[in-house]
Amino acid sequence: MIHGAQQVAVWMVVAAMGASASAQVDKVTLRFDGLACPFCVYNVEKQIKKIEGVGRDKPVENDLKRGLIWFAWDPGRSFDPEALREAAGDSGFTLREMRVSGEGRVPRPSEAHPEQMRLTASGEGPAEPQGKQDLLLVPDARADRREAWDGLRAYAAADAGQPAAVRVEGAVEDVEGGVEDEGSSWRVVLHGWSPVEYGAVVDAEVEGFTCERCSTRTMAALRALDGVIHAQANHETGHVLVWTTRDNPDVARIRESIETLGFTVTHLHGRAHESAHRDRGGHDRDRGDGR
Amino acid sequence: MTVVGTGSARTWLLWGAAALGGGLPSHARAQAPINSDVALQPSTDHLILRQQFRFAQADFEAGGADLDIRLVTSSTTAVYGVRDDFTLLLNVPAVLSRRSEDNTTGESDTDAGFADLTTLAKVRLYRNDFGPTDTARFDLLGGFEIPTGQDAFSSDSVDPIVGGVGTVTLGRHYFSADAQWKFNTAGGDWGEDLLQYDGAYLYRLWPEEYAVGQTTQFNGVLELNGLHWTDGDNELFLSPGIQYVTRRWIAEATVQIPVWQDLDHRPETEFVLGLSVRVQF
Numbered sequence A: 001m002i003h004g005a006q007q008v009a010v011w012m013v014v015a016a017m018g019a020s021a022s023a024q025v026d027k028v029t030l031r032f033d034g035l036a037c038p039f040c041v042y043n044v045e046k047q048i049k050k051i052e053g054v055g056r057d058k059p060v061e062n063d064l065k066r067g068l069i070w071f072a073w074d075p076g077r078s079f080d081p082e083a084l085r086e087a088a089g090d091s092g093f094t095l096r097e098m099r100v101s102g103e104g105r106v107p108r109p110s111e112a113h114p115e116q117m118r119l120t121a122s123g124e125g126p127a128e129p130q131g132k133q134d135l136l137l138v139p140d141a142r143a144d145r146r147e148a149w150d151g152l153r154a155y156a157a158a159d160a161g162q163p164a165a166v167r168v169e170g171a172v173e174d175v176e177g178g179v180e181d182e183g184s185s186w187r188v189v190l191h192g193w194s195p196v197e198y199g200a201v202v203d204a205e206v207e208g209f210t211c212e213r214c215s216t217r218t219m220a221a222l223r224a225l226d227g228v229i230h231a232q233a234n235h236e237t238g239h240v241l242v243w244t245t246r247d248n249p250d251v252a253r254i255r256e257s258i259e260t261l262g263f264t265v266t267h268l269h270g271r272a273h274e275s276a277h278r279d280r281g282g283h284d285r286d287r288g289d290g291r
Numbered sequence B: 001m002t003v004v005g006t007g008s009a010r011t012w013l014l015w016g017a018a019a020l021g022g023g024l025p026s027h028a029r030a031q032a033p034i035n036s037d038v039a040l041q042p043s044t045d046h047l048i049l050r051q052q053f054r055f056a057q058a059d060f061e062a063g064g065a066d067l068d069i070r071l072v073t074s075s076t077t078a079v080y081g082v083r084d085d086f087t088l089l090l091n092v093p094a095v096l097s098r099r100s101e102d103n104t105t106g107e108s109d110t111d112a113g114f115a116d117l118t119t120l121a122k123v124r125l126y127r128n129d130f131g132p133t134d135t136a137r138f139d140l141l142g143g144f145e146i147p148t149g150q151d152a153f154s155s156d157s158v159d160p161i162v163g164g165v166g167t168v169t170l171g172r173h174y175f176s177a178d179a180q181w182k183f184n185t186a187g188g189d190w191g192e193d194l195l196q197y198d199g200a201y202l203y204r205l206w207p208e209e210y211a212v213g214q215t216t217q218f219n220g221v222l223e224l225n226g227l228h229w230t231d232g233d234n235e236l237f238l239s240p241g242i243q244y245v246t247r248r249w250i251a252e253a254t255v256q257i258p259v260w261q262d263l264d265h266r267p268e269t270e271f272v273l274g275l276s277v278r279v280q281f
Helices: A038-048 A081-090 A140-145 A212-223 A251-259 A273-278 B009-022
Strands: A011-015 A022-033 A060-063 A068-072 A094-107 A118-121 A133-136 A152-159 A162-170 A173-181 A185-195 A200-207 A228-233 A239-244 A264-272 A286-289 B047-062 B065-083 B086-101 B108-114 B117-131 B134-146 B159-170 B173-182 B194-206 B217-229 B234-245 B249-262 B268-280
Touching (some): A022 A038, A022 A081, A022 B117, A038 A068, A038 A081, A081 A094, A200 A251, A212 A228, A212 A251, A251 A264, B117 B159, B217 B249, B234 B268
Parallel strands (some): A133 A152
Antiparallel strands (some): A011 A118, A022 A068, A022 A094, A060 A068, A118 A133, A173 A185, A228 A239, A264 A286, B047 B065, B047 B268, B065 B086, B086 B108, B086 B117, B134 B159, B159 B173, B173 B194, B194 B217, B217 B234, B234 B249
């Protein structure tokens, strides 16, 4: 069963503080299980092309070996992950992941107007499908202003006002992205994967991370656990997210896995996906508080 | 029409309808057997049309007469996906038959017409897609054969059908097994129930590995197709075949060779040739 609350976040077209910034979904990739042949691909393609934003004339490409189907998204069309999820369900194959690529431009930031860098992403994130969320691109010099939300964190690392990279944490993996300096503005490119189907997400706060190797080891250990779909760890914030197949995750094992590496779990909180989806207004039913 | 020989004309005509596709219609996805029904099904609001032509040659000895029988059937199948787990099927067969005596009389006759149509509903009870090209599925199906055919090709009864079909796809390998029971409610001389059972193995001959943008493939097919009537008759075929698969259509060919025949009431099939095209809309 595929739920609707786990789609990857979406770039949109909002700039804060009146600055002229824009961002746009330009490509969507879906990863399926069960696609057995080119004939099957057409079933998916036909369902997808019913969605506004895809269009009947757009080519739909595939990589059957990896279960991938990808297509361009119409410029100017609002991205609708729920419609894509439903179309994938109607196709009779199991959608595992959705990857959204976005591109946008923001005015070159300045110390005087740091908020000009604010992009707004709309859509749903795996952990907190709360509608509109902000993705804030923040120079390293103002790291204290870094904002994030549970499902997706994005910021640009910059040196002396020059963009260097875009980093994404949280719900996405295999992240690629970049920022190009176009003079008066930055061109921002960002995309990443998101699990589409999971039972629960476990949110942990960890002390003891000192470097990127700490978070890498933690992610590797967590991903090796039975029932874990994906794990993300941020060595700078100590924040760890774990997506599990079951809706009642074994938080004790997750805690043990982290602490075996020599770190201290200060907070552990499991949340069933179905309840997160149902209680989208923010009344999640907790599963397994590991405090 | 001149009836030759002493065998029941209707008996072998009905045999023809059963042996040449009067069982459940095959429908309609790529990794699917040629001679049997399968678990894969169209997506929601998706229509697949399949046109099969089959040629069979058989012998029938009865009352001292030795009949040479040749049948050509056309089987048109429409498969519609109501939901991703619920499918409706309609199969309309037509039969052209020619019988001739092997002995000195040389008499022959020809008959043609529509046979009984079959309507089926299929419900998917289990689906586990566990890899990019790996899946396991199981469906239950039920429906009726409705006596819409012309007299010589009709059972004259509404015959319920129940069955199940399971498939497993593991990369280049595809396995399926199905069984369907048709309750013949007509009774009388040709009122036997029919069990149709099939096992199939498909192997993706080409490409060895899918390339990015792959739109075609060849499958080699090996099937066992069995028929059992409740009067004790049995027939089992070994059926090699080949499929050419594209995004929108599939062309396939098969030959069915009898490997076991225990027939006291029906003609003995010598071979069956089948050609089929499936197109999805």
